[in-house]
Amino acid sequence: MTDQTAGAPSRPQTDIDRIAEEYVHRTAALNPELNVYLGLEGDKAGFGDYSPAGRAEAASLAKDVQAQLQAAQPVDDIDWVTKTDLLRELQLDIDVEASGWGDRDLNNLASPATGIRDIFDLMPTASEDDWAQIAQRMRNVPTAIDGYVASLRNGIANGNTPAGRQIENVLDQYTEYEAGEGFFRDLAAAAKAGDADLPESLRGDLAEAARAATEAHAGLARFLREELAASANPVDAVGREFYSLMSRRFLGAEVDLDETYAWGIEELERMRDEQEAIAREIKPGATVQEAIAFLDQDESRKLHGTDALKAWMQRTSDQAIEELGRTHFDIAEPIKALECMIAPTQTGGIYYTGPADDFSRPGRMWWSVPKGVTEFDTWRELTTVYHEGVPGHHLQIAQATYNREQLNLWRRVAGTSGHAEGWALYAERLMESLGYLDDPADRLGMLDGQRMRAARVVLDIGVHLGKPRLDGTGEWDFDYAFDFLRSNVNMNEPFVRFEVNRYFGWPGQAPSYKIGQRIFEQIRDEAKEAEGDAFDLKRFHMRVLNIGGVGLDTLRQAVLRGA
Template sequence: MSLKIHRRAVLAGTMLGGAASLVPALAQAADTPATPLSRLFDQLVQAQLRRSPESATSLGLDTGANADLRAKLSDQSAAGIAAAKVQTRAELAQLAAIDRAGLSSAERIDLDCVIYTRRSAAAVQAFDFGGTSYGPSPYVVSQLSGAYQSVPDFLDTKHRIETKGDADAYLQRLQAFAEQIDANTARMRHDAGVGVVAPDFILDLALDQMTKTRQPGSEALVVQSLVRRAAAKGLGESYGRDAARIYDAAVLPALDRQIAATRDLRRTATHDAGVWKLKEGAAFYPAALNATTTTNLSPDEVHRFGLDHAKMLSAQLDTLLRKQGYSKGSIGARMAALYTNPDQLYPNTDAGKREAIAYCNDRLAAIRAKLPSVFERMPPYGFEVRRVPAQTEAGAAAAFAQPPAIGGSRPGLVYFNLKDSADWPKFCLATTVYHEGLPGHQMESGLALSNTRLPLIRKMTSFSGYGEGWALYAEQLADEIGMYDDDPLGRLGYLKFQLFRANRCVVDTGIHHLRWTREQAIRHFIDAEGEAEGFATREVERYCVNPGQAASYKLGHSVFVDIRERAKAKMGTAFDLKAYHAAVLAYGRVPLDMLREIGDAWIAKG
């Protein structure tokens, strides 16, 4: 069985997941003399929080002057969308007015990063349709986008319940949830009017999830969450009754209206998978590709890049597979056979799962001991691997990271979903530890969180190409410093996941630019690397609603590697791997084109 990995643009998720710990950073910033740039950044952060109360809560910043945000959700109505566009243009004008002459090189990078985010937003906002998921999405409602699927989890896991005030705010947000659903439904109808309708199979997925969400108030997750947590704090039973009343009177009718609208669209929806079918699809896809990869590569260039790297990686896998006795059949067929090797499977029992987690923590400890030899600075945090709790395994991602608390009160965590141990054969575990943990996401995010120079607005900003590119580079670095010297199957796992990211570039551009069918895209994953059909299907359906994002991983990796190889070529024996890592990590997360400029400047100095 293939892995069921649904890795997000992890840094975006981890910043929100652990950013309550960023609050102390605001106090630290108060001791720093204000400048026009820092004052503007503070204003932009405040405006961003006011536009997105959900972010304020996730960041732990719904306090003080922003305490009212605890009872609100973002405005997703037509008026709210229009206001966001006006705000983006206004912020671009404010940023352009900053006098660059007096800025340090680091401040210019900070400014350029923030300008980049607003320009990218403006480019996507120019299209009068769609919403967001892992990035720009042409569809406001899908299996991965829309309030119906995001708000219940947000209220359950992010909205704190400590006091009656918190519970009162929860009830207000529950009412706002119904308003968001209706706003999304109105946007769906608007988009359909300009010819933007999700593929039939995407609407089927959304309808399946909507109907499962449609429960009586007494059984709904958002109601039961408040009942449970209010009782734990001794707040009485009235909150549960009030929540059920709001849910039945407001949320369910709104959800019914959305289900009806989705069914109407489903009757005439086509099976075409890519955005090429949309009137503005030929322009939307490059804009989405640029927004998520932070490069200016064309779809054709990304497709060719993916094919070239997949060919190279397949050749490397072929050599290693033959050495392990897997010599017959395609790369995909041989990798599929390796997944069934009983020597690589942990028992699907609690004891077997504890053994798998122990192995992961052993790999994390082993590589951490080696990292001071290749990094000038280590994150001042603890890190560990845990199993996803059994009660949440069914809906959780296969592997993900959560950052440490900035003060170190909570370690950085890597979670593996071991609902079925066969999803995680041993040879696939180590490279995922290095990607999600050290020296991957936990290393990069830990260094960014502890970087006292970075302003808060930069710590709130994530670029998928940089974050995922670094994590893939970290997998390569693990191989280079000897983590697979006595683990040839582990090296196969590492190369297999590199191949997977190369094929993402091929498949994403195939769907949206070359007009591949859903079935053609699924078959490519199965034939090229031995993916299970279910996993390949979920991946392809994700790309259909998140154009471009899947290409950011391997493209980002290539930039990190290119900078390093050019530095080696110029510096020769003077090349210092520690200095290279310090150079590319020094400024936090940046767009890939900017990362290349940073690398060029560092190489020129060397």
């Protein structure tokens, strides 16, 4: 297969490129939030239609593009990848809509209940025009929520509702949307264009728009509490058929769920053994918990305050970019810009947002620090910087964006959770092999995260497929899942509870990290076996990155076609 290398001569647009690019723009017309996420021209203040009619329109678009693609013939390997993967994604979109997921899409992290607010984190705030766009988007929040409520009501009518646990989770998050309080009020009150105050008229417009957005979220809370809760599904598990669909959606690959469950149990045991061995390196004879307690007392490994955290993140990230760019990856100049940010929210999440398509907005690593948390341990978090930055998410996503001369717009922005998160976990182990985690404490921190990812393969599949508990005392339920995760992670109880609630409400997503890593390692090993002595790891990695964010079945086929 031809290497799809950044810096190669510009490739003429093909019919398949045109279909794929038009699909991105048509999707953004239906979902204007994408214009902000991707840095595209177009409506920067609107929302998609979350109602059943809006979802039906999106499914109709998918079927139309599917028919166009099926009739188009690839002219080269790049076209073959685009056609193969876009057809896969379109069919999944059609299947997910047919499953009725949109009528029950409610959880504590990744549903319209939170997504309608989250888009504001990425909106520019440098000018009066930027703030005018924010005011308009806040005015559009009530309509977006009305559409979302229409879908949830459709679920009530069809007996297809979210679990009661998820309704309770979102209501707990919505306590901030009381009259005169919360995110939107704070956003409007802090508005400035650089160092300059805004005109009073615009400040008043922002305040009024913030009230409307706040009231709309309060109205959604009333609907959840007074209407949806009465029809809530009492069962948390989604069952094998629906779980299989969601697993394919997040991986872009079909896996044997029973074999994967058994592998997850074995992988978890391996992580435990590895952690215990490293704990004894840190402190002779120590258990994992004793080694952690020992490290937690080490002031040389502590950061105090979010300013120190942000500076350390940036320093660590910059060093990785500079060094790896000289030795193991070809990192283009625009990709070297990675901003480390403290998020305006306080959920505890750490995440990455990609650059604008023209790099006018750089890639960003965000840390959402929970209220009251002021100390951070570098040994726990070093691998997180590599996971979110370089060689993890930033290198992967920004490289596809940079490779615009070879990849159409859809190829630059597409991808699955299994591809993105699988690569990031693969990158953590790569950094270990390159010597960046030689300190046993840093390696213990990496394994802490890897062990959590293995544990949630077992937990997620166990819960949703109704597997027997590992102790043989019945099927998985919330209390058992909570105790299981708590025994396998070094995190406080509220965070563990948040995570378990996430797995219960977002089936198939959490295991995609570790399963994705497994698939990346399998693809590497298969390529190495096929190429023999000619195999070169750097060339393999750049080939993978230059293909872009495709589903993992497509990635495997694409890499091995070129091996």
